[in-house]
Amino acid sequence: xxxxxxxxPGCGKTYVKEKIVGISxxxxxxxxxxxxxxxxxxxxxxxxxxxxxxxxxxAMLFNEDLxxxxxxxxxxxxxxxxxxxxxxxxxxxxxxxxxDEGLVHRIISLGVNYNLSTEKIIEIISFFQPxxxxxxxxxxxxxxxxxxxxxxxxxxxxxxMDYFDEYKLEKFVKKYDMICHKVATYFDFREIRRQEIDDFxxxxxxx
Numbered sequence: 001x002x003x004x005x006x007x008x009p010g011c012g013k014t015y016v017k018e019k020i021v022g023i024s025x026x027x028x029x030x031x032x033x034x035x036x037x038x039x040x041x042x043x044x045x046x047x048x049x050x051x052x053x054x055x056x057x058x059a060m061l062f063n064e065d066l067x068x069x070x071x072x073x074x075x076x077x078x079x080x081x082x083x084x085x086x087x088x089x090x091x092x093x094x095x096x097x098x099x100d101e102g103l104v105h106r107i108i109s110l111g112v113n114y115n116l117s118t119e120k121i122i123e124i125i126s127f128f129q130p131x132x133x134x135x136x137x138x139x140x141x142x143x144x145x146x147x148x149x150x151x152x153x154x155x156x157x158x159x160x161m162d163y164f165d166e167y168k169l170e171k172f173v174k175k176y177d178m179i180c181h182k183v184a185t186y187f188d189f190r191e192i193r194r195q196e197i198d199d200f201x202x203x204x205x206x207x
Contacts, residue, residue, distance in 0.1 A: 002089070003204075004102020006183075007140040008176035009161060010150035012197050013100040016140065019201045020098055045080060050087045054079060060124055061116075069115050070172050071160040078110045089131040103128060104137050108183060112175050118182050125183065139184040142194035147173050 003020075005013040044050055057079050066075050085103045101109075104125055111121040125132075142150070148170060156162050164172060184191050192200050 002097045002099075002135045003138065004099040004104065004135055005138050005140055006102065006105035006108060006189075007142070007180055008147050008173050010147040010154070010173070011140045011142045012150070012194050013105075013140055016197055016201060017098050017100040020204050044084065044087050047087060047091075049090050050083050053083045053086050056127060057082065057124065060120070060127070064114070064116060064120065066114050068113055070113050070164075070168070073113065075110075075114065078106070078113070082106045082110065086128055086131060089135065102135070102137070103132065104183065104189070108176070108179055111179060112172070118179055121179060121183065122186055125187065129187075137187070137189045138200075139180055139189050139191045140194065140197070141177075141180070141184075141191055144170070144173060144177060146194055147177070 005016060007013055061075075068075075082103065085099065085106060088097075089103065099105075107121060107124050107128075110116065111118075111124075151162075151169065151173075161169070161172065183189070
């Protein structure tokens with residue numbers, strides 16, 4: 001079974017993955033950036049299924065005003081990120097995987113940054129539903145105050161979000177949170193509260 005998490009930054013997605021797989025965030029990052037995987041990513045970008053997904057995504061976004069609101073990741077980079085995960089699911093690249101930012105999360109991230117309507121985000125996720133049927137999609141939720149405190153405490157300074165002023169960061173987190181809740185409700189995805197994370201980890205380690 002594949003597992004993927006979604007939720008606002010700071011809700012605990014990476015923490016859950018670290019505890020389940022038993023390796024640190026830094027080790028996860030190193031594996032994701034190794035040369036072999038980078039080559040696989042590059043080749044898969046031009047596979048027929050990847051090109052198909054890319055074309056469908058661009059068609060769904062054709063009439064949208066794609067102006068970045070929060071950070072300067074290009075639309076192409078964000079679409080490539082979605083297509084990469086979708087393609088890996090479609091071809092069955094791994095029958096057992098855990099993604100702290102999976103397909104649903106990446107689509108929501110696109111929607112937040114490019115100010116897509118919730119309806120459009122749901123439309124895109126619905127398109128990919130057939131390949132999500134064997135994926136356990138889990139929403140990790142937390143209060144806005146918990147999320148903001150978590151972001152402050154981890155103090156990563158890795159992305160543009162880490163340099164937002166307090167007003168912009170709160171606006172960003174609130175929008176993320178609102179869309180995540182609507183998506184979770186619409187698709188009936190399982191929701192785990194931040195304080196339930198340790199129970200979930202114990203549950204998954206016993207499976």
